[in-house]
Every structure is written in structure tokens, then in C-alpha cells.
Amino acid sequence: MEALPRETIVDVLENRLREDIFTGRHPAGTLLPPERELAEGYGVTRTTLKHAFGRLIQAGLLETRHGVGTRVRDYARLGGADLLPMLVRHSPDWIGEIFEVRRSVGALIAERAAARATDGQKAELRTLLAAVGEAEDTDAVQLADVEVHRALARATGNRVYALLTNTLFNAYLPVRTALAGPFTDPPAARARLAPVVEAVVRGNQRAAHRAAEAYLTATERIMLEGLA
Structure with missing residues (x-):
């Protein structure tokens, strides 16, 4: 507790x-x-x-x-974006707008990561993805998933993407427990995220963009159902 x-x-x-x-x-x-x-x-x-x-x-x-x-x-x-956590605590209506940015920015980050990730970063992504499937409970899966996205942002080589990723995660921390739907089953969570990592590791920018869009859309739907 x-x-x-x-x-x-x-x-x-x-x-x-x-x-x-x-x-x-x-x-x-x-x-x-x-x-x-x-x-x-x-x-x-x-x-x-x-x-x-x-x-x-x-x-x-x-x-x-x-x-x-x-x-x-x-x-x-x-x-600035640092106000988002406060605004979400004030009104969950902000979550929908945060998710819209999450989709567009997340897909772009995956595409850039596929183009720029080093061999070391690709190895790190594989390790972090495995941790998602091996996590012990919903909370640990959610945190492991976050670390994959932080690593994707770092792999772009653009520090602004990394900071923006942190900001978006911080924004919905106030309602995090209501957004746990996609992370209740560790193997399923890993399987859902795997196509993004695999496309980045292969260096396929178009596939990474499509996979990230599909992942972010699917998890958003599950999260919003949990909020409802």
C-alpha cells in the first residue's frame, strides 16, 4: 500500500x-x-x-x-507544458487533448528513433521491452512501459523529444491508476509494444511510425474506457 x-x-x-x-x-x-x-x-x-x-x-x-x-x-x-499536471488534476477533460499530442508526437519519435538509434540504444530497447513482459504487477508493467518510451525519445538524439516525453507522462500521473487498463497483463502489454521496438531496431522509419500510431491508438482507447 x-x-x-x-x-x-x-x-x-x-x-x-x-x-x-x-x-x-x-x-x-x-x-x-x-x-x-x-x-x-x-x-x-x-x-x-x-x-x-x-x-x-x-x-x-x-x-x-x-x-x-x-x-x-x-x-x-x-x-508552459509544466502546467499540465495541475490542469489534469483540475479537470480530466485535458486528458483527451494530451492523448492527441501523445499520438502525433509518439509516432514521430518512433520514426526518428528508427533513423537515428545507435546499436547500444537498440540493445537497451530490447532489454526494456523484455522487462515489460516480465514485470510482476500492473504498476510495474506501467512503469516499465514508460521506460521504453523514454528510451525511444533518447534514441532520437533530440533532447527536446526526451523532455516532451517526460512532460506528457507527468501530465497524466495524477490519474495514473485509472489509466492502468493496457498494463494488467504483462505478456499482452509486451506484445502490444513489440512492433514499435522491432521496427526501430530494424531501422524501418515508416514501419516504426505506423506501429507507434497503432500502439498509441489502441492503448488510448483502453485507457479512456478505464476513465469512463
């Missing part, structure tokens, strides 16, 4: 402020009320409020200017 997270009052306030921003209670572009008023409204100290503000500023949801106050940033226009 996983230990339950222990939330502090700062954690609770951060989550509440974030939800109030995403739901429009504090609209993008507007100044938040003065700190004293806001702290009283949420029933916390100004010190707690400042700590929560610091986290949300770092996340790109707020910005503070001396003498002006704290403003809600237009995250939809100015934000």
Missing part, C-alpha cells in the same frame, strides 16, 4: 487558490485582493498565504510586482 500524502495548510491553500484560478473565481489578468483581506477570507495567516503565493508564482499562475500587487497570469496564453 502507498502511504497517504500528508498535506500542510500551505498545501491546502495552494490547491484552493489554484482551483479558484482555474474555475475563474480569480480571472486571468486581474489583481488578487490585498493580502490581509485574502488571508482573512481563506482563514489563514499572511505568512501561509505568502508561501502559497510563492508556489503559484513558481508554477506560472501568479506574478507579483512591488507596489502593484499580485496578478493572475493569463496561463492559457503565457503558460
Whole structure:
């Protein structure tokens, strides 16, 4: 069993402020009320409020200017992909859009990996694929599958693909347990992913693209059924 997270009052306030921003209670572009008023409204100290503000500023949801106050940033226009995990926690509707990007980017990564993978990277992919089929439980299969995709991204030789892959995985971690459908049967999970690795190892770019598209479409369907 996983230990339950222990939330502090700062954690609770951060989550509440974030939800109030995403739901429009504090609209993008507007100044938040003065700190004293806001702290009283949420029933916390100004010190707690400042700590929560610091986290949300770092996340790109707020910005503070001396003498002006704290403003809600237009995250939809100015934000980056690092906001995706927060947005998914706010609304699972984001999952569909993440999967759309996952399909297109994943197929491109497989194609690039087929063109550029070194012999060492091909050997690593075979090893990681075998680990998927040998994993002991659903959670281990899911994590082993993730490592195959990270290795595919590295094999492209493009570090941006690797970072983007990490971002997409981080984005649906908040609902990960509901997305475990494709990973309940280790041999089946390995067989589903094997055509992608095999095409990359052969250096067949077109086959790798097609195999990745088929894999990502099939697993997406199973995952979305689990969410439903």
C-alpha cells in the first residue's frame, strides 16, 4: 500500500487558490485582493498565504510586482507544458487533448528513433521491452512501459523529444491508476509494444511510425474506457 500524502495548510491553500484560478473565481489578468483581506477570507495567516503565493508564482499562475500587487497570469496564453499536471488534476477533460499530442508526437519519435538509434540504444530497447513482459504487477508493467518510451525519445538524439516525453507522462500521473487498463497483463502489454521496438531496431522509419500510431491508438482507447 502507498502511504497517504500528508498535506500542510500551505498545501491546502495552494490547491484552493489554484482551483479558484482555474474555475475563474480569480480571472486571468486581474489583481488578487490585498493580502490581509485574502488571508482573512481563506482563514489563514499572511505568512501561509505568502508561501502559497510563492508556489503559484513558481508554477506560472501568479506574478507579483512591488507596489502593484499580485496578478493572475493569463496561463492559457503565457503558460508552459509544466502546467499540465495541475490542469489534469483540475479537470480530466485535458486528458483527451494530451492523448492527441501523445499520438502525433509518439509516432514521430518512433520514426526518428528508427533513423537515428545507435546499436547500444537498440540493445537497451530490447532489454526494456523484455522487462515489460516480465514485470510482476500492473504498476510495474506501467512503469516499465514508460521506460521504453523514454528510451525511444533518447534514441532520437533530440533532447527536446526526451523532455516532451517526460512532460506528457507527468501530465497524466495524477490519474495514473485509472489509466492502468493496457498494463494488467504483462505478456499482452509486451506484445502490444513489440512492433514499435522491432521496427526501430530494424531501422524501418515508416514501419516504426505506423506501429507507434497503432500502439498509441489502441492503448488510448483502453485507457479512456478505464476513465469512463
